[in-house]
Ligand code: HEM
């Protein structure tokens with residue numbers, strides 16, 4: 573196979589930094605709702621890390637416009653290209669919407685949104701118990717959807733790297 577073009581260095585840095593952050597967030601999220609003892613310690617990491625993802629995804633989106641990805645390999649069919657683009661779009665959307673829903677649900681519950689020490693975020697939604705309940709459910713559903721999209725993403729990359737052997741992983745290698 574000819575050498576694959578690579579993603580620009582900034583894109584690779586953002587990809588791996590955010591991949592680690594998102595995976596930690598999914599694990600912390602699940603761990604904190606099943607562990608009452610560690611709940612407060614975990615949620616105090618979950619909030620600022622989630623807001624950091626919200627800021628970084630905006631930076632990443634702007635970077636993607638400035639530094640577009642290299643063309644997809646010729647080994648990908650039209651359907652695969654569509655699926656890849658859709659899953660990338662879904663992951664960008666989830667990196668934006670999930671933290672906003674987290675922030676929104678705590679706002680609707682009028683729960684203090686502490687980032688660190690005395691640094692609080694403002695409430696972005698009115699005080700409303702029904703709104704809180706809807707957003708709390710949405711936060712869970714979107715998080716599990718993110719996990720499924722991530723599994724499909726890694727599955728597709730592994731399929732290309734190990735079976736099709738078109739060096740797809742090398743395009744994003746650190
Ligand atoms: C260990 C897990 C992961 C591996 C092995 C991996 C690998 C890759 C590779 C090789 C590409 C380039 C695909 C191409 O050639 O077009 C890519 C792109 C991408 N990945 Fe991952 N990835 C992982 C985790 C994640 C996670 C957790 C996220 C969610 C935040 C994510 C989001 C993306 C996005 C949005 C792209 C499109 C390129 C961009 O705009 O940065 N990946 N990934």
Ligand code: HEM
Pocket residue numbers: 594597598599600601602605615618619620621622623625666667670671672674675678685711712715716718
């Ligand atoms: C990409 C970002 C985020 C991811 C992947 C994520 C993921 C998760 C997951 C998997 C859960 C457990 C859901 C369940 O089992 O019901 C959870 C719960 C929670 N998340 Fe997030 N979250 C993110 C951002 C945020 C942000 C920015 C905030 C607040 C500012 C937040 C606040 C919360 C709270 C308070 C809970 C627990 C609620 C409870 O005690 O019932 N999340 N999150």
